[in-house]
Amino acid sequence: MANLRDIQKRITSTQSTRQITRTMEMVATAKIRRAQDRIESARPYALAMMEVLGNVAHFTGGASHPLLEEHETRTKVVVIAVSSDRGLCGAFNSNILRLSEQIVREERERGADAGVIAVGKKAIAYFRYRGIEPLASYRDIADKPSILDARSIASRVIDGYVAGEIDAVKIVFNRFKNVADQVPEIHDLLPIRPEVVRAAADELKVNPEYVFEPSASSVLRLLLPTYVETLVYRSLLESAASEQGARRKAMKSATDNAGEMITTLTRTYNRARQGAITNEIAEIVGGAAALEKS
Amino acid sequence: MARTLIVEIVTPERIVYTNEVEMVVAPTIDGEIGVLPLHAPLVGALKAGEVRVKQGEAVEWFAVSGGYIQVHEDKVIILADDAEIASQIDVERARQAMAIAKERLSELGGVGDEVDALERDLRWAEVRISVATAH
Structure with missing residues (x-):
């Protein structure tokens, strides 16, 4: 039977672990709300943006733009993997990393060169370890992504795409479905699918005669990169909220598990204590009986 | 009305x-x-x-x-x-941003990937300063 003092030690240590996981759970809960607020405040811009894009697309018809055109050959694919800087958030990162690596592997099997842009320390470390040196890495932005971060990621792939160095860009991130659920998703970033633009145009109920300054096609030319930026920004925000959601869930089950463990340990402790007492009594009784005999 | x-x-x-x-x-x-x-x-x-x-x-x-x-x-x-x-523009910060952008631009001598972004930062700082100081 385990030593009483050892059991006591384990109980104390599990209790302090529970204290920590419980605090982390509460911190994550508070952060979820803030991250959700940020998603909300990004919405008006995104909606207005789609409206403008729809209007412009309607008037330019099937206008061509480097970002709308698919390259003839698919030799270089870039995957933007949006992970977190910190762990202890369940399957949050492993889902993203697994999906990203799978895309890389598939593209390589198809004969294309595939590279990774790693967002978050977890992705950077993972791909380095796997011998896939990221084309670019971004750290310390996962917690509180700003539009500037999104812009710098977006402009990097846009420049590469326009220059013909990149033929397709995908972004892998956790979508924040609700507080309890995060869904890993893969979105095509580049080329921008013409359907997207057309759908935005179709969604408008009214199509008044717009005046364009300077012209519809030049507005479109400026607008498409901004559209990509908005998509990246949105993905980063979704991922930030998801990270906190995933952490809250992971920490909640850790807290629950710690509680269970403490119950079991306390039971073992009591049983051991009782056993020890019984033992002592038996010894005393046995001793007394031995004395009587003699 | x-x-x-x-x-x-x-x-x-x-x-x-x-x-x-x-x-x-x-x-x-x-x-x-x-x-x-x-x-x-x-x-x-x-x-x-x-x-x-x-x-x-x-x-x-x-x-x-x-x-x-x-x-x-x-x-x-x-x-x-x-x-x-x-009314909420921080002129001091805009001045700093302008100084940083200018310095970096002269270091680069107008070539490199950063130039566009830096020029944008510079214009943005200038606009902020002029709007804040004019009113």
Whole structure:
């Protein structure tokens, strides 16, 4: 039977672990709300943006733009993997990393060169370890992504795409479905699918005669990169909220598990204590009986 | 009461301003445009500059770093990359940003990937300073 003092030690240590996981759970809960607020405040811009894009697309018809055109050959694919800087958030990162690596592997099997842009320390470390040196890495932005971060990621792939160095860009991130659920998703970033633009145009109920300054096609030319930026920004925000959601869930089950463990340990402790007492009594009784005999 | 416009200045991160006003002036790439109620539907690209919003005698100034404007049925949406209301611009910070951008630009001597972004930062700092100090 385990030593009483050892059991006591384990109980104390599990209790302090529970204290920590419980605090982390509460911190994550508070952060979820803030991250959700940020998603909300990004919405008006995104909606207005789609409206403008729809209007412009309607008037330019099937206008061509480097970002709308698919390259003839698919030799270089870039995957933007949006992970977190910190762990202890369940399957949050492993889902993203697994999906990203799978895309890389598939593209390589198809004969294309595939590279990774790693967002978050977890992705950077993972791909380095796997011998896939990221084309670019971004750290310390996962917690509180700003539009500037999104812009710098977006402009990097846009420049590469326009220059013909990149033929397709995908972004892998956790979508924040609700507080309890995060869904890993893969979105095509580049080329921008013409359907997207057309759908935005179709969604408008009214199509008044717009005046364009300077012209519809030049507005479109400026607008498409901004559209990509908005998509990246949105993905980063979704991922930030998801990270906190995933952490809250992971920490909640850790807290629950710690509680269970403490119950079991306390039971073992009591049983051991009782056993020890019984033992002592038996010894005393046995001793007394031995004395009587003699 | 005279007809009014609803104006909304939004950036990707937040709604900077929304109000019912009489006139909006914005810097498009080809020059400033003023929008009054009953303006024809318009979509335009903006460069870095000053947005003015007039409401009776009161005028509010904003620095915007470029973006888009859409006018439709007395509703003006300004999609700005970045926007700040004149009274809240931190001139000191803008000066610092300008100094950093200038220094970096002269270091690079006008070549490299960063130049475009730096020039944008520089213009944005200049616009912020001029809007803040003018009003």
